[in-house]
Amino acid sequence: MSTPETKRSLSDARFLVAFGCGLVAVGVMWLVFTLAGQPDTAAGALVGGLAVTALAVVVRWRAKRRGPSADGEFGRILLGTADERDSAILTASLAWVGLAAFLANAIGLVAVALGADGSTVIGAIEAFLIAVLVAAFVLLSRRT
Amino acid sequence: MKNDIRRLREEAGLSQAALAEALSVSRQTVNSLENGRYDPSLPLAFAVARYFRTTIEEIFHVDA
Structure with a gap:
């Protein structure tokens, strides 16, 4: 091999x-x-x-x-x-973003249904997902 | 998974940076490997074993 x-x-x-x-x-x-x-x-x-x-x-x-x-x-x-560890950290961080996206989109949908402004909700979701990515990346970098 | 990378590196008189350079990974990756925070891929485990002229089984030990 x-x-x-x-x-x-x-x-x-x-x-x-x-x-x-x-x-x-x-x-x-x-x-x-x-x-x-x-x-x-x-x-x-x-x-x-x-x-x-x-x-x-x-x-x-x-x-x-x-x-x-x-x-x-x-x-x-x-x-x-x-290297492979960096890639693993990025992959795991993006997995957390994917998981958070389900939650954020569900909450956003409810917020829009309750009368919230659509563009504001979309902006908030984007900001939230970026925050999740940064937090997950930093945390995984320290723990991995 | 536990490993003997730190011992082998110190016996060889290498710094983490030198070993990282030899293995084509970052110094942080070597540090994580030595502290058991990161389990290497099979190709990296082979690279470590080849570098120290030993086998994977001699370096890496399953916990418990």
Whole structure:
């Protein structure tokens, strides 16, 4: 039986390709929303997308300077250099998000039926699920 | 699952970071393995055993 080699470092070329693809995706989203007559959404997508791409550059810079172990689980996942434990933590965290989504959607449905504003409920559900993801990730990182 | 990774690493005079580099995992993963908080996949268990030139059974021990 052979042991597969784990890729531990993202080459500069691959990172540049990923970075370029990210910028193109952000640009396309901005263009689509602009052409659809939603300038506020387009601006939001642009700012959010550029923030995430900038974060990726910062994490990449730290990885080059200090080595992959200094990035933390989230940084390695973001950079595509996650090892099997990082992937296991992410998988388990997303499982918690999936479980929480059932509960959140049920509560949201009841809230809308009782007269709550739909867009507010959707926003609250998104915020709740992000909070669950962050909390589960941090907790599992410490316990695993 | 208990294991002897810490003992083997210290006998080899390696730091966690050096072992992590050799196994292509993060230092945090080596730390979790040594403390028994994380059970490795079969390929990683084989990699650990091969690195220390021993067998999986010699390194990993089922609790109880």
